[in-house]
């Protein structure tokens with residue numbers, strides 16, 4: 001009896017001691033998502049309105065410690081576009097880019113807070129938040145499918161402690177080329193061009209491998225001129241020229257804004273407006289903006305179009321899957337029976353190529369609804385080392401993407417925008433595609449509040 005009492009007493013004492021030594025989370029992190037970015041508008045943080053952004057810090061409670069985590073605030077102008085502080089050489093502030101928000105660095109309703117779900121942590125009571133802050137909020141991120149939650153703390157300090165030292169995305173420029181460097185991928189391309197020609201991704205050994213990319217992407221058509229029935233070939237990636245005008249290089253993402261134009265040698269079409277690419281640790285996204293001064297069907301009868309990445313032989317051994325072709329086809333430079341028998345007439349918005357050694361490229365494609373009345377995003381693989389579609393940096397085709405059919409009815413006079421996402425998840429296996437699809441299809445929910453006592 002006495003022994004049991006003593007044991008109980010020591011167990012209680014042990015718990016008390018443990019609480020004294022390391023702070024206890026109130027609720028452990030239960031959200032299991034690893035790939036999602038989180039974007040929250042400033043209006044969700046009323047207590048911090050008008051505070052200097054440089055005096056904000058974001059924290060997570062992880063393994064019993066309140067630690068700074070990587071974040072950035074991307075300020076938006078009153079018209080909703082981002083202020084981009086780094087102008088490209090020779091570019092002046094004006095219609096296409098403004099470097100500072102009108103409030104000169106204060107948090108306002110439309111500024112965006114950006115961080116990653118993988119960095120957030122457990123829930124912790126207010127008394128355990130970092131000392132020295134004067135205003136602060138608790139952020140709750142919820143997976144709408146599982147109800148799993150994670151927490152972060154956005155605090156304002158008169159004298160802020162050091163921020164996280166992690167910088168997930170770096171961009172550098174040398175010898176007429178730009179390179180994006182993240183833990184998961186390195187992506188590069190020549191200045192002035194719309195396409196990328198270098199990609200290395202994180203493989204099964206946790207290291208980045210060799211160059212997988214001939215060209216991202218080849219967007220090419222066989223067109224026929226009305227009445228005269230003359231055919232010609234059109235390479236969107238060949239005639240489109242882009243110029244970077246400004247960037248913002250933060251620890252969580254890089255925003256890069258460029259202006260485009262099409263150069264047909266005889267006719268030059270200047271693009272109105274601009275487009276922006278967003279680079280994160282595990283993916284990048286970009287809208288493709290088309291400004292057509294005239295509807296193509298006024299002079300073309302057909303515009304038979306495909307859009308695909310052309311890879312290098314380094315991708316051999318990878319398997320390609322999409323929602324329609326779920327058995328996987330092998331990339332090896334030869335058209336197999338399975339590749340020849342691919343189901344190509346079902347519209348879908350993603351395709352993945354993966355191998356345990358090489359790594360994973362997961363692509364999504366979103367078209368405007370008015371295009372989808374006329375075309376399908378059908379499966380398309382041309383895996384043939386004997387065929388070329390110039391220009392070729394790496395002879396042969398390892399083309400994976402979409403075949404659209406006759407695009408002529410889609411390309412009407414005016415402005416068209418579609419979106420591409422490329423994800424490079426680490427240690428991905430076929431069967432885990434929801435990890436990537438849910439980022440956009442079932443996005444995490446966010447809220448901010450005063451926290452718990």
Ligand SMILES: [Ca+2]
Pocket residue numbers: 075076077078101102108109110111
């Ligand atoms: Ca603003």
Ligand SMILES: [Ca+2]
Pocket residue numbers: 075076101102103104105106107108111
């Ligand atoms: Ca602002």
Ligand SMILES: [Ca+2]
Pocket residue numbers: 329330331332333334335336339383
């Ligand atoms: Ca093959």
Ligand SMILES: [Ca+2]
Pocket residue numbers: 214310311392393394395396397398
């Ligand atoms: Ca090639």
